[in-house]
Amino acid sequence: MELRIEGFTYGDLYDPGRLAELDGHFRKRLAENDPELAKRFEAYRAGAELGPVEESELLIAVARHLSRFLAWMFGIEDEAAALRDKIRSYDPIWKFKKEFPGKRAKRVRDEELEGFDADAFDRVVSELAAWRAERPGAPEDEEARFAAAVLELLEGGEQERARLGAELQERLRGLWPLPEDGAEVVEHLLVAVARWCRVRAAEPGPVAGWGAFKVPKPVDYGHLVDYERTRPDFPEFMEGPRDRRRRRDGFKLTDRRYSEKQVLSEVDYCVLCHNRNKDSCTKGVRDKSGQIATNPLGIKLAGCPLDEKISEMHTLHGEGDPIGALALIAIDNPMVAGTGHRICNDCMKACIYQKYDPVNIPQIETRVLVDVLGLRWGMEIYSLLTRWNPLNRRRPVPLPYNGKNVLVVGLGPAGYTLAHYLLGEGFGVVAIDGLKIEPLEPELARDENGNFKPVERFFDYYQELDERPLMGFGGVAEYGITVRWDKNFLKVIRLLLDRRRHFRSYGGVRFGGTITIDDAWALGFDHIAIATGAGKPTIVPMKNNLVRGIRKASDFLMALQLTGAQKKGSMANLQVRLPAIVIGGGLTAIDTTTEVMAYYPMQVEKTLERYEKLVAERGEQAVRAAYPPDELEILDEFLEHGRAVRAERERAAAAGEEPDFAKLVHSWGGATMVYRKSMLDSPAYRLNHEEIIKAFEEGIWYAEKLAPVEALRGKDGALDGVV
Numbered sequence: 001m002e003l004r005i006e007g008f009t010y011g012d013l014y015d016p017g018r019l020a021e022l023d024g025h026f027r028k029r030l031a032e033n034d035p036e037l038a039k040r041f042e043a044y045r046a047g048a049e050l051g052p053v054e055e056s057e058l059l060i061a062v063a064r065h066l067s068r069f070l071a072w073m074f075g076i077e078d079e080a081a082a083l084r085d086k087i088r089s090y091d092p093i094w095k096f097k098k099e100f101p102g103k104r105a106k107r108v109r110d111e112e113l114e115g116f117d118a119d120a121f122d123r124v125v126s127e128l129a130a131w132r133a134e135r136p137g138a139p140e141d142e143e144a145r146f147a148a149a150v151l152e153l154l155e156g157g158e159q160e161r162a163r164l165g166a167e168l169q170e171r172l173r174g175l176w177p178l179p180e181d182g183a184e185v186v187e188h189l190l191v192a193v194a195r196w197c198r199v200r201a202a203e204p205g206p207v208a209g210w211g212a213f214k215v216p217k218p219v220d221y222g223h224l225v226d227y228e229r230t231r232p233d234f235p236e237f238m239e240g241p242r243d244r245r246r247r248r249d250g251f252k253l254t255d256r257r258y259s260e261k262q263v264l265s266e267v268d269y270c271v272l273c274h275n276r277n278k279d280s281c282t283k284g285v286r287d288k289s290g291q292i293a294t295n296p297l298g299i300k301l302a303g304c305p306l307d308e309k310i311s312e313m314h315t316l317h318g319e320g321d322p323i324g325a326l327a328l329i330a331i332d333n334p335m336v337a338g339t340g341h342r343i344c345n346d347c348m349k350a351c352i353y354q355k356y357d358p359v360n361i362p363q364i365e366t367r368v369l370v371d372v373l374g375l376r377w378g379m380e381i382y383s384l385l386t387r388w389n390p391l392n393r394r395r396p397v398p399l400p401y402n403g404k405n406v407l408v409v410g411l412g413p414a415g416y417t418l419a420h421y422l423l424g425e426g427f428g429v430v431a432i433d434g435l436k437i438e439p440l441e442p443e444l445a446r447d448e449n450g451n452f453k454p455v456e457r458f459f460d461y462y463q464e465l466d467e468r469p470l471m472g473f474g475g476v477a478e479y480g481i482t483v484r485w486d487k488n489f490l491k492v493i494r495l496l497l498d499r500r501r502h503f504r505s506y507g508g509v510r511f512g513g514t515i516t517i518d519d520a521w522a523l524g525f526d527h528i529a530i531a532t533g534a535g536k537p538t539i540v541p542m543k544n545n546l547v548r549g550i551r552k553a554s555d556f557l558m559a560l561q562l563t564g565a566q567k568k569g570s571m572a573n574l575q576v577r578l579p580a581i582v583i584g585g586g587l588t589a590i591d592t593t594t595e596v597m598a599y600y601p602m603q604v605e606k607t608l609e610r611y612e613k614l615v616a617e618r619g620e621q622a623v624r625a626a627y628p629p630d631e632l633e634i635l636d637e638f639l640e641h642g643r644a645v646r647a648e649r650e651r652a653a654a655a656g657e658e659p660d661f662a663k664l665v666h667s668w669g670g671a672t673m674v675y676r677k678s679m680l681d682s683p684a685y686r687l688n689h690e691e692i693i694k695a696f697e698e699g700i701w702y703a704e705k706l707a708p709v710e711a712l713r714g715k716d717g718a719l720d721g722v723v
């Protein structure tokens with residue numbers, strides 16, 4: 001990798017002294033390009049106090065320059081420009097949305113729709129998009145093409161409209177009746193588009209999913225989750241709407257996040273409140289007395305706990321500048337790879353839209369990062385922004401090593417974030433984790449001399465979650481979170497830290513066992529930081545709560561991942577039988593219920609495959625003779641279910657669809673989450689109701705207001721029921 005700044009090498013980007021020089025280069029360049037902005041920025045860096053609006057505007061303005069500087073420095077201006085063009089290619093949709101569905105369609109009277117054939121006009125819509133596609137600079141997206149075509153008609157002057165009208169008269173002949181006079185065609189079409197929008201806003205038909213018709217729904221805090229009570233004999237029983245089920249097969253990433261277009265729709269929805277110092281997503285919602293307000297569920301609306309500059313980030317992403325947006329994020333949230341979609345939502349809860357769907361900030365945040373990582377040297381750009389960020393006046397470059405060393409215990413989100421900040425303050429950091437940490441791929445790891453190569457294309461190292469080896473780095477983010485979150489982000493965080501000169505991490509080292517406090521002092525550490533989390537498991541007060549067949553939910557999730565049971569090829573011994581109930585009302589219970597549903601079909605399918613192999617090798621009698629009678633019973637149950645799973649897989653393949661394993665799991669008793677109070681009182685509902693929605697989509701069952709008091713033992717001593 002060649003950096004464009006003379007005399008600078010890749011290795012210099014890890015040297016605090018050289019980073020300070022880089023900072024100087026950037027500021028000099030800023031002064032050359034925009035002297036007035038540079039003057040204000042220098043004053044800011046020197047400590048000048050600014051009002052919040054002024055500070056936001058200054059940082060946004062400088063971030064635009066920083067983004068261009070980084071693209072130039074890494075030699076990726078063309079790629080950055082192509083990404084900007086791609087993002088901006090959706091702009092016509094948002095403009096069209098405001099003018100047509102947002103205004104003109106609302107003015108269409110009912111009587112004007114009499115005789116209006118929206119189905120026939122759908123063909124005109126497609127043709128207008130095709131017409132725009134033939135012209136230079138056409139967007140790739142069909143909706144954007146149509147919107148661009150309509151805006152061209154709308155914005156053309158009189159002469160231009162007459163010319164376009166004549167052209168379209170020819171083009172649309174036979175599709176839609178148009179006036180004879182070419183000069184009237186455009187106005188006629190614009191009126192028809194407004195009418196069509198009015199119809200399609202209510203009945204989307206072929207344009208279902210178009211961004212122009214997406215409208216926020218009112219929020220009903222008593223009904224954040226749609227569910228059905230489908231069992232009259234069991235009034236506490238609930239399940240998600242059956243028409244919203246999502247089929248799941250194994251342990252691939254279950255949520256591929258929003259597309260760029262969907263994310264931009266959220267950006268368009270955001271009203272960029274930093275302009276008025278009303279960005280409650282960052283600063284929290286305040287009541288009349290100036291205190292942090294609570295929502296009707298009693299949740300404090302404090303906004304992002306890191307004070308991330310969200311509205312500012314949205315501004316730049318909407319401009320097609322994810323690098324600038326990431327620089328703004330990294331001021332307050334340098335470890336952004338470990339936050340965002342499916343991780344945190346405090347920002348969303350405090351969005352200014354309290355009565356309607358909030359802006360989906362975590363989706364936007366994660367997209368910004370993914371867009372940058374997708375660029376050539378994108379990983380290096382992000383990594384650099386965590387060490388050098390001129391927008392961060394508190395610590396634009398790390399302090400040089402101060403000779404003091406800190407032992408950080410635990411490499412979960414708290415440990416790795418703490419390590420980052422300690423490195424920034426000049427400390428040496430050794431981080432340990434009780435669980436094993438696997439080495440990185442050789443191309444990403446340090447060589448025997450401690451050197452490492454820059455990462456050109458991060459996504460070359462992307463791994464599907466069901467194939468990815470558990471790396472062990474990330475603590476709860478590795479072992480506690482299910483495949484709803486993309487754990488490839490852990491590799492990103494690891495690369496940020498592992499390459500720092502004064503950082504080392506070691507797995508399989510238990511604090512208090514492998515190493516004690518006295519050992520740490522003897523080894524020369526100056527400080528010990530415990531970042532191991534609370535960790536105390538919840539024990540359900542239920543008689544016989546440790547009989548065979550019962551497992552702690554967190555232990556199940558951990559075993560599922562740690563033993564590799566969730567991988568097709570693994571021989572892990574983690575046994576689940578149905579029906580299963582999961583006791584609890586928080587995210588651990590939700591995750592456990594979804595994972596039981598996903599694991600069971602895999603477990604029985606693997607059992608069947610291995611059984612068949614063994615029988616082919618040793619004969620059925622010999623294989624069966626190895627099992628005691630109670631285990632044979634379980635084996636036969638698994639084999640029967642395994643055959644059903646296999647049949648369903650074959651049926652689905654023949655039909656060209658995903659297999660419906662949830663249906664089978666239901667037929668064998670299902671997986672039910674049981675909570676002692678109402679679902680509305682549960683922590684999952686109050687804090688993360690989106691997770692209940694997603695779990696319902698996977699087919700979990702929910703039983704509220706039930707508190708199990710005793711686990712019943714069967715004849716073999718194992719669980720045989722719950723009362």
Ligand code: SF4
Nearest residue numbers: 270271273281351352
């Ligand atoms: S996310 Fe919500 S609160 Fe934040 S700037 Fe946008 S609209 Fe305002």
